[in-house]
Amino acid sequence: MQIMTVSSAIRDYQVVFAETMDFISELETTKDHYYVIDKKVWDLYGSSFKSLNTDLALILPISEEVKCLETVKTVYDALMKCSAKRNMTLISIGGGIIQDITGFVASTLYRGINWIYVPTTLLAQADSCIGSKTSLNYQGYKNLIGTFFPPTKVFINTAFLSTLESEDFYSGLGEVIKLYMIGGESSATAFIKEIDKIKERDRSALAKAIQEVLQIKLQYIQEDEFDTGRRNLLNFGHCLGHAVESTTNFLIPHGQAVLMGILFANIVAKNRGLLSKSRYEFLSRELILGNICVQHTSVLFNTDQIFEAMKKDKKRVGEGLALIMMLDDYSLKKFQDLQYDELAAGMKELGATLRVPTR
Ligand SMILES: NC(=O)c1ccc[n+]([C@@H]2O[C@H](COP(=O)([O-])OP(=O)(O)OC[C@H]3O[C@@H](n4cnc5c(N)ncnc54)[C@H](O)[C@@H]3O)[C@@H](O)[C@H]2O)c1
Ligand SMILES: [Zn+2]
Known part of the structure; x- marks a missing residue:
């Protein structure tokens, strides 16, 4: 069993890479615990929890709509019903949505209770489970409300995937690729050799990749836990990605929108002469294009809507739109000067490359 320690201003915590489901016995013997579990995960893996007392568990059907204050209240009520105490432990099992809801509950109940998190999606295992962010959607705005609160412990088992x-x-693969690219040339090229095994969901290839990308992410979050500087570069691909998600009514899953956002940023960087044509083509061919699957025939890139959505970027400070670009040496730089015409030209090239209509 491998262990990674993450340091945090609130508390340091361990990420345990578990090869079997034996870690469940540690969960079941945790004093004063209460479970919140994604219903789909419970239906698939409930039989592994042999001594789970269902009176001490809330099984939640998951969708982006339930990532809201009403569900937080449902969890508070369930905890109060079984006399929640400050030293209790909330154990949550599921993907990023379960993480965001339960992380918010754990950070606010008694101003912070113990919280063990078992991520069960690739996105949550390889990205969101470290970094201390909790988020809720509010009045149609995604991730508007949130806190910084780390778990007490994380257990990662690739069997769930x-x-x-x-x-x-x-x-999830989109975020994995983003992190390998941020890791630089050697990390990106090493990953290319593994990618087929990862897509076959080979468990050891997945475990290796997850450990490697969490190490890359760690370098950014330990230096800037509260996201006031360098950590913002982890938003590579997200400037356009978030706009693509919202303007297509979330038809495109988050990590896929991020990969499209990376391709767009690389197009602009290439056209500005910041990224060589050969590097652009290498990254597109080896890492990006084969891993974007646009399944929805109804997807259309509407440049005007994307422009409006990017203007609302909560971290935008300059005159133009914000865009994080990769330079030829794989370093990242945030620009604040993207104007409408350059966006429109980039969108046209993106649409042609992905064979998605643009307007
Ligand atoms: N807090 C953070 O730092 C952070 C970072 C990135 C994303 N997020 C948030 O995470 C959410 C997306 O996370 P996600 O992609 O994990 O989505 P998710 O939690 O919605 O899970 C995706 C789907 O997979 C199902 N599922 C979960 N585990 C499964 C398993 N083992 N087998 C089969 N199905 C399973 C879920 O029921 C759901 O239908 C978004 O709301 C996003 O905003 C948070
Ligand atoms: Zn993301």
Whole structure:
């Protein structure tokens, strides 16, 4: 069993890479615990929890709509009903949505209770489970409300990933690719050799990749836990990605929108002469294009809507739109000067490359 320690201003915590389901016995013997579990995960893996007392568990059907204050209240009520105490432990099992809801509950109940998190999607295992962010959607705005609160412990077992729908797997893969690119030339080229095994969901290839990308992410979050500087570069691909998600009514899963955002940023960087044509083509061919699956025939890139959505970027400070670009040496730089015409030209090239209509 491998262990990674993450330091945080609130508390340091361990990420345990578990090869079997034996870690469940540690969960079941945790004093004063209460479970919140994604219903789909419970239906698939409930039989592994032999001594789970269902009176001490809330099984939640998951969708982006339930990532809201009403569900937080449902969890508070369930905890109060079984006399929640400050030293209790909330154990949550599921993907990024379960993480965001329960992380918010754990950070606010008694101003912070113990919280063990078992991520069950690729996105949550390879990205969101470290970094201390909790988020809720509010009045149609995604992730508007939130806190910084780390878990007490994280258990990662790649066995969960075998049952993910392809769409959810490829969403997580988008974030994995982003982190390998941020890791630089040697990390990106090493990953290219592994990518087929990862897509076959080979458990050891997945475990290795997850450990490697969490190490890359760690370098950014430990230096800037509260996201006031360098950590913002982890938003590579997200400037356009968020706009693509919202303007297509979330038809495109998050990590896939991020990959499209990376391709767009690389197009602009190439056209500005910041990224050589050969590097652009190498990254597109080896890492990006084969891993974007646009399944929805109804997807259309509407440049005007994307422009409006990017203007609302909560971290935008300059005159133009913000865009994080990769330079030829794989370093990242945030620009604040993207104007409408350059966006429109980039969108046209993106649409032609992905064979998605643009307007
Ligand atoms: N807090 C953060 O730092 C952070 C970072 C990135 C994303 N997020 C948030 O995470 C959410 C997306 O996370 P996600 O992609 O994990 O989505 P998710 O939690 O919605 O899970 C995706 C789907 O997979 C199902 N599922 C979960 N585990 C499964 C398993 N083992 N087998 C089969 N199906 C399974 C879920 O029921 C759901 O239908 C978004 O709301 C996003 O905003 C948070
Ligand atoms: Zn993301």
